[in-house]
Amino acid sequence: MSEPLLLFDNVVKRFGDFVAVKRMNLEIGKGEFIAIMGPSGCGKTTTLRMLAGLESPSEGEIRLDGRVMNNVKPHERDTPMVWQSLALFPFLNARENVEFGLKMRGLDAATRHQKALTWLDRLGMSEFAERDISTLSGGQKQRVALARSLVTEPQILLLDEPLSALDAHLVIRMQSVLTNLQRELGITFVYVTHSQSEAFAMADRVVIMSNGEVAQVGQPKDIYRAPANRFVAEFVGRNNIISGKVKSASKGKAVIDAPSGSYTVTADAMPKPGAEATFVISADLVRVTGSKPKAENAVAARLISEEFIGSVVTLFLESGDGTEFKVQVQERELATLDLKSAELLWLSWPAASAHLLPGG
Amino acid sequence: MTLDRAVTWVLRAWAGVVFTFVFIPIIFSLVFSFNSQRFPTIPLGEFSTQWYQTILADPDVWQAALTSIIVAVCTSVLATFLGFCTAYSDYRYNFRFKGAYLALILLPPTIPLIIMALAMLAWFSRIGASGEVWSIIAAHTVLTAPFAMAIIRLRLNQMDENLEAAAWNLGASEWATMRHVVLPFCKPAIISAACLCAAVSFDEFAIAWFVSGLNKTVPVVILEIVTGNIDPQVNAIGTFVFLTSMTLVVAAQLLFLARTARGTKQGAGT
Amino acid sequence: MNPPEKKSLDLYAMTWRLPVIVWQTIFFVGPLLFMVAMSFFVVKNYRMVEAFEFTNWEKMLGRGYFWDSYLLTLGLASLSTVVAMLIAFPAAYALAFKVSDSARRWAIFLLIIPFFTSYLVRTFSWYVILAESGVINAILGYVGLGPYTMLNTKFGTIVGYMTLTLPLVVILQTFALANIDTRLVEAAHNLGCKPFATVWRVVIPLAKTGLIIAALFCFILSFGDFVAPYYLGGSKPPTLPILIIDTTKSGQQWPRAAVVAIMMMVTLFAVAFAALTAAYHKRGRS
Numbered sequence: 001m002s003e004p005l006l007l008f009d010n011v012v013k014r015f016g017d018f019v020a021v022k023r024m025n026l027e028i029g030k031g032e033f034i035a036i037m038g039p040s041g042c043g044k045t046t047t048l049r050m051l052a053g054l055e056s057p058s059e060g061e062i063r064l065d066g067r068v069m070n071n072v073k074p075h076e077r078d079t080p081m082v083w084q085s086l087a088l089f090p091f092l093n094a095r096e097n098v099e100f101g102l103k104m105r106g107l108d109a110a111t112r113h114q115k116a117l118t119w120l121d122r123l124g125m126s127e128f129a130e131r132d133i134s135t136l137s138g139g140q141k142q143r144v145a146l147a148r149s150l151v152t153e154p155q156i157l158l159l160d161e162p163l164s165a166l167d168a169h170l171v172i173r174m175q176s177v178l179t180n181l182q183r184e185l186g187i188t189f190v191y192v193t194h195s196q197s198e199a200f201a202m203a204d205r206v207v208i209m210s211n212g213e214v215a216q217v218g219q220p221k222d223i224y225r226a227p228a229n230r231f232v233a234e235f236v237g238r239n240n241i242i243s244g245k246v247k248s249a250s251k252g253k254a255v256i257d258a259p260s261g262s263y264t265v266t267a268d269a270m271p272k273p274g275a276e277a278t279f280v281i282s283a284d285l286v287r288v289t290g291s292k293p294k295a296e297n298a299v300a301a302r303l304i305s306e307e308f309i310g311s312v313v314t315l316f317l318e319s320g321d322g323t324e325f326k327v328q329v330q331e332r333e334l335a336t337l338d339l340k341s342a343e344l345l346w347l348s349w350p351a352a353s354a355h356l357l358p359g360g
Numbered sequence: 361m362t363l364d365r366a367v368t369w370v371l372r373a374w375a376g377v378v379f380t381f382v383f384i385p386i387i388f389s390l391v392f393s394f395n396s397q398r399f400p401t402i403p404l405g406e407f408s409t410q411w412y413q414t415i416l417a418d419p420d421v422w423q424a425a426l427t428s429i430i431v432a433v434c435t436s437v438l439a440t441f442l443g444f445c446t447a448y449s450d451y452r453y454n455f456r457f458k459g460a461y462l463a464l465i466l467l468p469p470t471i472p473l474i475i476m477a478l479a480m481l482a483w484f485s486r487i488g489a490s491g492e493v494w495s496i497i498a499a500h501t502v503l504t505a506p507f508a509m510a511i512i513r514l515r516l517n518q519m520d521e522n523l524e525a526a527a528w529n530l531g532a533s534e535w536a537t538m539r540h541v542v543l544p545f546c547k548p549a550i551i552s553a554a555c556l557c558a559a560v561s562f563d564e565f566a567i568a569w570f571v572s573g574l575n576k577t578v579p580v581v582i583l584e585i586v587t588g589n590i591d592p593q594v595n596a597i598g599t600f601v602f603l604t605s606m607t608l609v610v611a612a613q614l615l616f617l618a619r620t621a622r623g624t625k626q627g628a629g630t
Numbered sequence: 631m632n633p634p635e636k637k638s639l640d641l642y643a644m645t646w647r648l649p650v651i652v653w654q655t656i657f658f659v660g661p662l663l664f665m666v667a668m669s670f671f672v673v674k675n676y677r678m679v680e681a682f683e684f685t686n687w688e689k690m691l692g693r694g695y696f697w698d699s700y701l702l703t704l705g706l707a708s709l710s711t712v713v714a715m716l717i718a719f720p721a722a723y724a725l726a727f728k729v730s731d732s733a734r735r736w737a738i739f740l741l742i743i744p745f746f747t748s749y750l751v752r753t754f755s756w757y758v759i760l761a762e763s764g765v766i767n768a769i770l771g772y773v774g775l776g777p778y779t780m781l782n783t784k785f786g787t788i789v790g791y792m793t794l795t796l797p798l799v800v801i802l803q804t805f806a807l808a809n810i811d812t813r814l815v816e817a818a819h820n821l822g823c824k825p826f827a828t829v830w831r832v833v834i835p836l837a838k839t840g841l842i843i844a845a846l847f848c849f850i851l852s853f854g855d856f857v858a859p860y861y862l863g864g865s866k867p868p869t870l871p872i873l874i875i876d877t878t879k880s881g882q883q884w885p886r887a888a889v890v891a892i893m894m895m896v897t898l899f900a901v902a903f904a905a906l907t908a909a910y911h912k913r914g915r916s
Binding site: 364367368370371372374375377378379381382383384385386388389392399400401402403438441442445446448449452453455461464465467468470471472473474475476478479480481482483484486498499501502505534535559563565566570579582583586590594595597598601602605606608609613 | 642643645646647649650651653654655656657658659660661662664665668717718720721723724725728729737739740741742743744746747748749750751752753754755756757758759761763764765768769792793796797800825850853854855856861871874875878884887888891894895898902
C-alpha cells in the first residue's frame with residue numbers, strides 16, 4: 001500500500017450512552033478505492049460523517065495528509081460527499097448545482113461556468129446543463145451529484161450509498177462510471193454501502209464493520225475466501241459455516257468432528273485437539289454429484305429447494321442430522337445432474353477449499 | 361339506495377345553506393356600497409357611487425389607509441423575520457425548554473384579542489409608548505408571527521435533511537448556507553407568509569383600536585363609524601379592505617401552489 | 631443532522647433563537663404579566679398608582695353585575711358553540727364524504743375568504759339586514775308577516791357569533807372528518823350498522839379529537855368577541871369583553887378591566903384544559 005492519506009487512530013464516537021464507533025484504527029492510501037460495508041447501524045455512516053466533519057470523534061484522532069481533522073469544520077475541509085439522497089439544490093439547475101462549491105471558494109463566474117460545463121461534459125451531461133433538477137432522471141441526478149462533488153478536484157471523495165435508489169441495470173452502469181472515474185482521477189474513494197456486490201465489484205479493499213467495530217479489512221477475494229470471523233462469514237453470505245471439535249491436527253491439516261460428519265481442513269495455525277473449531281466452505285466451491293465421490297470431504301444431503309439467479313443456481317440441502325448446506329452451481333452443470341426433490345445427493349470439497357476461522 | 365341519495369342531497373343542500381349564510385353579509389355589503397339609500401332595504405334604491413365619493417374625499421380615511429399600509433408592511437416584515445427565525449430554530453436544533461420556546465411564539469392567537477388589547481394598552485402606556493404607530497406594529501407582530509412560523513415550518517419540513525450539510529460539505533459556512541441554500545429554499549413560503557401577515561394586520565381592529573390613539577388604522581375608522589350611526593360609507597371602505605386582503609391572500613395561495621410544484625424534497629430516483 | 635456539538639456559545643444558533651425570545655418577552659409576556667400586576671394597582675383622581683391592594687378584585691368579584699356578565703358570557707359562548715357545531719356538522723359531513731376532492735378544496739378556499747373580509751363590515755351588514763325595516767323584515771312584509779325584532783336580542787348575538795366562527799368550525803370539522811379511516815365506516819356498514827347509528831357510534835368517536843378542537847376554537851372566539859354582543863345583541867347586560875371596553879374606555883378603571891381579563895383567561899384555561907383532556911383521552915371501551 002502507498003503511504004496513508006487518511007488515518008483513523010483509536011477513533012471512538014459516542015452519542016450519549018450509545019457507542020457508534022468503537023476504537024477504530026484504519027489507514028487509507030492515496031488513490032485507493034475503499035468500501036466500508038456492514039448492516040445498518042454498524043457505524044459505517046458515522047465513520048463517513050466523521051470524515052466529512054459532520055460529527056467529531058469523541059476520542060482518538062482522524063488525520064488527513066498528516067493534519068489532525070477532529071475539529072476542522074465541515075466547510076473548511078475538502079472532503080466532498082455524494083449523498084444517499086443526493087441532496088441536490090432543488091432551486092438551482094444542474095450547472096448551478098455543480099458551480100456551488102466553486103462559488104463558495106470565491107471563483108469568478110466565468111471560470112465557474114467553464115469548469116462546471118467541463119465536468120458535466122465529462123459525465124455525459126452537457127446537454128442537461130441548464131435543466132431543472134426536478135426534470136432529471138435518477139441516473140442523471142446521480143451524475144450531477146458526482147460532478148458537483150468532483151468539480152473542486154479534491155484528493156478524496158466520500159460516497160454514502162449513492163446507488164441505493166437506482167434501478168438494478170443503472171447500478172451496474174454507474175459502478176463502471178465510478179471505477180473508471182476513480183482510476184482516471186487517481187483520487188481516494190471512500191464508499192459506504194450495505195451491498196456486497198457493489199463493494200466487491202468496485203473496491204480495492206473492503207472494510208467490514210459490525211456493531212461499531214471493524215470486523216475485517218482486506219481485498220474482496222480475501223474477505224470472500226478467508227473471512228476473519230463468524231460475523232464476516234455470515235455477512236458475506238453464500239458460506240457454509242460448520243462448527244465442531246478438533247479431533248486431530250498435524251502436518252497442516254486438522255480433522256474436525258461436526259454433527260454432520262468428520263471433515264479435514266488445511267490450516268496455517270494448528271488448533272489444539274479437543275478445542276472448539278469452526279470452518280467455512282463457500283457455496284461455490286462445493287461439488288454436487290449423484291453418487292459418492294472420491295474426495296477428502298464428502299457428505300450426503302437431501303435437496304430442500306433451489307433458487308435461480310440467472311446462470312447460477314443455489315441449492316439448499318439438508319444432511320441426515322439436520323445441518324443445512326448451500327451449494328452454488330452453474331445452471332448448465334445442473335443439467336447433467338438429474339435433480340428430484342428429496343433425492344440424496346453428495347456434496348464434496350477438497351480440504352484446501354475450506355477455511356478455518358481463527359480463534360474458533 | 362334511494363334513501364342514501366336523498367340523504368346525500370339533503371346534506372349538500374345544507375352545506376349550500378351554510379355557505380349562503382357565510383356569504384350573505386359579504387355580498388350584501390358589496391351591494392349596499394353601490395346603493396343610494398342611507399338605510400338599505402328591499403326594494404333597493406338606485407345605483408350610486410356616492411359612498412365611494414364620500415370616503416375618497418375624506419382625508420381621515422386617506423390618513424387611516426396610509427397608517428394601515430405602514431403598519432401592515434412593517435408587521436409583515438417583522439413577523440415573517442421572527443417566524444422564520446423560530447421555524448428554523450425548531451427545524452434545526454434541539455434544546456432545553458424548546459416546548460416553552462415554541463409556546464412563546466405560538467400562544468398569542470389563542471388569547472382573546474380584547475385581552476391582548478387591554479394588556480398592550482396598559483404596557484405601552486407604562487413604557488411611554490402609547491398611541492405610537494410602532495406600538496400597533498409591535499402588537500400586530502406578536503399576533504401574526506405564529507402564522508408566519510407555521511407556514512415557513514411546513515416548508516422546512518419539505519427540505520432534504522442533508523441539504524444544509526451538503527452545502528457545508530461543498531465549502532459553504534453556516535452563514536453562507538443560510539444565504540445560498542436555506543433562504544432560497546424557503547423563499548416561496550417567506551413571501552406567502554409575508555402576504556398573510558399583512559392581510560391579518562390590515563384587518564385587525566381590537567388591538568389597533570386600544571393602542572392606536574390618534575393614529576387610527578382603517579378598521580378603527582370603520583369601528584368608529586359603525587358605533588356612531590348607520591352609514592353605508594362603511595360598505596365602501598369594506599370593499600377596499602376586502603380587495604386589498606384578497607389580493608394578498610390570492611398571492612399567498614398562488615405561491616403556496618407554486619412551491620409545491622417546484623423543488624420539494626427530492627430523492628435519488630423515482 | 632447537527633454539526634459537531636459546540637460547548638461554547640454558538641453565535642449562529644443564537645442569531646436565530648434569540649430574536650423571538652427577546653421580542654415576545656417584551657411585547658407578549660411583558661404585557662400579560664403587567665396586566666396581572668395592574669389588577670392590584672389603585673386609581674386615585676383618575677390616575678393609576680402602582681400598589682399592591684386587593685381593592686379591584688374585591689370590587690369586581692363582590693358585585694352582582696360582574697357575575698351576571700360572567701354567566702351571560704359563559705352561557706352565550708356555550709350556546710354559540712353548540713349551535714355552530716350542530717349547524718356545521720351536516721355541512722362538514724357533506725364536504726368530507728359527499729363531494730369530490732376538487733369541490734372540497736374549493737369549498738375550503740371559499741371558507742377562508744371570510745377571514746380576510748372585515749368582520750366589522752360583515753357585522754354591519756347583518757345589522758342592516760336584521761333591522762326592523764331591514765331586508766328580512768321587508769321580505770317577510772310581502773307575505774304579511776312581521777316585522778320581527780331580531781336586533782338587540784340573543785338571536786342577533788348568535789348570528790354575529792356564527793358570522794365569526796362558522797367558517798372556521800366547518801373547516802376544522804371537515805378536516806377532522808376527512809381524516810378518519812373510511813374503511814372503519816364501511817366495516818360498520820357491512821356489519822349492519824344503520825347509517826345514523828354509524829355516524830353517532832363510529833364516525834363521531836373517530837373524529838373526536840378534531841371535533842373537540844373545533845368546538846374549543848369556537849368557544850374561545852365567541853367568549854372573547856365584543857362585536858356580536860355589542861352591535862347585534864344590544865349589550866344589555868354587557869358581556870365580559872364589553873365590560874372590559876366600558877371599564878377601560880370610560881372611567882380609566884384599567885385595573886378593574888384587568889381583573890375581568892384575568893377572570894376570562896382563567897376560565898379559558900380551564901375550558902381548554904378540560905377540552906384537550908377530553909380530546910386526547912383514550913377511551914376505555916372499544
